[in-house]
Amino acid sequence: MADGSNALIDVRNVSRHYVRNVDEVHALDDVSLEVPAACFVALMGPSGSGKSTLLNLISGIDRPSEGEVIVAGQPLSTLDEDELATWRARHVGLIFQFFNLIPVLSARENVALPLLLTDLDKAERRRRAETALRVVGLEERFDHFPRTLSGGEQQRVAIARAIVTDPDLIVADEPTGDLDARNAEAILDLLRALKNEFGKTIVMVTHDSRALRYVDEAHHLDKGVLLTGEEAERAAAALLAAAGAHPMPPARSDGSS
């Protein structure tokens, strides 16, 4: 904000330490990152490198030990727990690896859930849920319950739930991690369309090298540190090489040789 950058997300010298028994785990160490509006960004890196931790800080699910996260001009550290929850409900759409839909609610009801936090009336909540389901291509599935949907369809319901409040920012933590290759590509396609057609800013954690074909930028994390310069290029090249060697690599591929 003060420096006049037009970034939607501004992560400034952020660290996150977890105290586990007596040990301190440095999940993130002095990470800085800017993400422009209407940009599709991938956070990549091996398991345990701090990707989810960074994503949680960006989406206001967690707070940094040090540093500051500013999203759309809002420094998140100034919000208390409940304000932060309200802020997330208004401004962030969240997608997870496991869809975690509520099994006893229909697709439409699952999607309408976040709208309970608004003061829209019942009919309007229903209308918006149906619109969101149409956007993700599930206009035929309004009244289906999660167990009657395929994995790919369940993830689409979860994406509809994430966009139903029309947030500026969508964060996705390994959204294709639990899907087969065909469904994974379809979800990546859908996310890219959300950026292109609706101007959403999307931050996605993945270690799926296929994602590189869909995103505008990829950032690489290793042991809690954001790689820059040559290191980052080397990580990207390794991922691309792996993707080249296996035109359709399995979703869980780590991309190392």
Add this chain to the structure above:
Amino acid sequence: MTHTRLVLANLGRNKLRTAFTGGAITLAVLLVCILLTMPAAMDRLLEDIASDVRISVHNKAGLVYSMPGSFTRKVRNIDGVAAAVGMVWYGGAYEDGGKVTFPNFAIESEHVGAVYPDYPIEKEELADFVRYRDGAIVGAQTMDKYGWKIGDRVTLKSTIWPVDLDFRIVGRIDNPQSPHFWFSRTYLDEAMKAKLGQAAGFVGTIWVRAADPSRVNSIMLAVEEMSRNSDAEAVAETEKSFFQNFFGSLEGFIRIILLVTGLVTLCIIFIAANTASMNVRERSGEIAVLKAIGFARRFIFGSLLGEVVVLSTVAGAVGVGLALGFAGLLQSLAGGDGSLGPLGGFIITAPVLVQGLFLSLFIGMLAGVVPSFGAARKPVALALHEIF
């Protein structure tokens, strides 16, 4: 999609578990309603059979000890006493084998009507009872048990007096719960004189009718004052407390009932809390996601707690309904014939119903609060980290 829909949908998630927990709460509330009704039912029973103005006087040492015969006359002269009748246990057995199967007393027949004006005995039968020296008045329970009719003759063999007596039944105490067999004291005394040359000069219990309820206390004090330091110190009790002794201490009984009620409640709270925490654990993924997408802690807490409270209140209402049905059934069974005795007086009162409903609400609150609070309080990032 509404909050209510979410809570109800969650209840339908594991129908068998919901049904079992609900069933346990229903049974507990039913049991508690019945337990809470017990003391009231007994009280009502005492009200029914005992009068406010009758006082029993007996030897302080116990019901089996006697008092001097002259005592009855003295009691009769106490201020406020309307009538008094002395009686003595005859211990007569009707059946072979010498077992006493109903209470039988030699009683001052000419005073019975004055002490028991509320008893359902025909005037002519009372008059016959006074007129015939071998006349007996018998409670409906015993009459019906042996198929006796007025005019029948029966013989009782005494287990404690050296005389066996023949009686002519002249009257009936028309109360299906009354077992008494009363006959004239004069008849016993004459038989004793004939056998041993002298009659027994003592009395077992004296029943007194006060002129009005406000005199009862002063009469009881006067009786005890009068007998103090005599060789047969007497105690006076109202008819109610006299019968309470038969039931044991009513207060101790109530205390036990409350204790059992408390334990049942506690037990059911643990069962319901166990269900609630199982639910919370199974749904930890969903709960974490709900929190992440912006549901505040109080919403999570409220909907989880609401779920348990709705379940327990509905189950409790069913329990209360069953208790009402149960009481109604007992009453209709007891209707008329009285064979169920005191159970016919089993009436579930409005306060008991309210207590039952409150109890189920309380069970839900207490069972739900800990798991719901734990789930609501857990930081989102930690919850997500644990499930992914």
